Amino acid sequence: MTTVNLGQGTGTLSDDNLSVSVSNGIRISTESKVSGKWYLEVAYTSDSSNPGYGRIDIGEESMMTGAGASNSTKQFFYSANNGIISGILKTAYGTSWKVGDVVGVLLDINKGDVEFTVNGVSQGILLGVLNQYFTLPINIGLGGASSGGTRKLTANFGATPFQYSIPVGYTSYDGNQKSVVGKSLVLHDGEYKKYIDKKEIQDGLISMVDGSLALSTASSVTRALHVHFDKDITLKKVSYKAGYSNTLGFRIYNKNTKALLYKKNVAMAKGYNTFTVDDIKLLKDEDYLIGFYGANIYGRTITSPVALSDLVSGTNLTIYSRYDASSDTFPTAPVSTTYPIMKFEFTIEIDGEIGWLTVEGNQIAEQGMDSLRSIPEYKAVEFDPTPMIKKEQ
Numbered sequence: 159m160t161t162v163n164l165g166q167g168t169g170t171l172s173d174d175n176l177s178v179s180v181s182n183g184i185r186i187s188t189e190s191k192v193s194g195k196w197y198l199e200v201a202y203t204s205d206s207s208n209p210g211y212g213r214i215d216i217g218e219e220s221m222m223t224g225a226g227a228s229n230s231t232k233q234f235f236y237s238a239n240n241g242i243i244s245g246i247l248k249t250a251y252g253t254s255w256k257v258g259d260v261v262g263v264l265l266d267i268n269k270g271d272v273e274f275t276v277n278g279v280s281q282g283i284l285l286g287v288l289n290q291y292f293t294l295p296i297n298i299g300l301g302g303a304s305s306g307g308t309r310k311l312t313a314n315f316g317a318t319p320f321q322y323s324i325p326v327g328y329t330s331y332d333g334n335q336k337s338v339v340g341k342s343l344v345l346h347d348g349e350y351k352k353y354i355d356k357k358e359i360q361d362g363l364i365s366m367v368d369g370s371l372a373l374s375t376a377s378s379v380t381r382a383l384h385v386h387f388d389k390d391i392t393l394k395k396v397s398y399k400a401g402y403s404n405t406l407g408f409r410i411y412n413k414n415t416k417a418l419l420y421k422k423n424v425a426m427a428k429g430y431n432t433f434t435v436d437d438i439k440l441l442k443d444e445d446y447l448i449g450f451y452g453a454n455i456y457g458r459t460i461t462s463p464v465a466l467s468d469l470v471s472g473t474n475l476t477i478y479s480r481y482d483a484s485s486d487t488f489p490t491a492p493v494s495t496t497y498p499i500m501k502f503e504f505t506i507e508i509d510g511e512i513g514w515l516t517v518e519g520n521q522i523a524e525q526g527m528d529s530l531r532s533i534p535e536y537k538a539v540e541f542d543p544t545p546m547i548k549k550e551q
Contacts, residue, residue, distance in 0.1 A: 160332040184301030207307035212238035215299035252281025369458040380483035382449025397501035401456030457496030
């Protein structure tokens with residue numbers, strides 16, 4: 159049974175070692191993960207401070223468990239007090255949470271993604287952060303972020319039913335529960351059928367209009383484009399036209415929340431460079447800042463005011479302006495001079511075939527219904543607006 163660790167961390171344990179009461183510090187769980195998709199829930203049971211200072215940490219097995227973890231390179235934590243992410247990943251994130259709330263934790267170790275929910279509502283996905291910052295295995299910690307007062311958090315790793323449904327594709331942290339996929343079958347004309355809402359995946363490409371390059375600056379700065387996609391996309395690859403051979407840090411920020419969604423260092427040669435990203439989901443209802451941090455960033459010179467036709471070939475992307483920062487931080491200063499020339503390769507989901515599909519014998523077994531008879535004893539032969547009348551065959 160997965161519990162909070164007796165021997166590693168700060169605070170007092172209770173409730174069969176599933177609860178920790180602490181002022182400033184954490185206790186980690188008894189089980190670490192190296193792969194898979196895992197879900198757990200943390201109930202914010204009590205706090206003598208108002209607002210409270212509960213926290214949930216994600217990081218390496220060797221993460222700090224005492225005071226001072228705000229500056230640790232081994233972990234980050236979601237704070238109840240202000241909803242920010244602290245530790246190695248310092249960023250604005252979701253809402254604050256209070257006593258009585260239930261925080262869900264989704265860990266996709268394979269992709270490196272982390273997601274928190276508050277009372278079943280997603281606070282956003284921190285894309286690729288486990289791969290960017292940590293060395294496996296990954297663990298989770300519960301505790302507090304203030305020396306004033308005492309707070310109590312209770313973990314459900316899966317030993318009891320969750321308050322909210324396990325997300326599809328995830329398993330409880332202790333491995334005892336799996337997400338439930340609808341497996342209902344309908345009997346029609348002697349055949350078992352299921353209803354499918356099929357999605358088709360299409361590839362897409364958006365290219366910024368090519369042009370001669372000009373040096374933006376030789377200093378190490380951030381140059382990012384304010385962009386808006388007209389469809390939900392999954393970003394696969396990015397191309398950048400460089401005027402100088404060096405290494406740049408690719409960055410994607412959510413413009414509204416200022417959250418750093420993705421970062422990757424890329425070695426650039428002069429000319430076009432194409433690199434992969436980790437299936438980054440970008441939504442049509444959000445605005446993003448996409449660009450680079452580093453020295454000798456080049457771009458195409460544009461005369462202000464900027465026309466969309468001057469920047470983009472196609473209609474799936476709107477570019478509003480360039481935003482700058484003098485360091486590797488969220489860019490806030492709008493500029494209309496040079497624009498990094500990029501291409502975006504992505505996939506989109508579109509509605510495909512929708513309808514009833516006959517389920518064959520081997521598929522019935524896959525549905526977990528292998529005990530169904532191939533020749534049913536009962537068949538619906540007459541329907542009424544309310545009841546269904548059955549007749550023995």
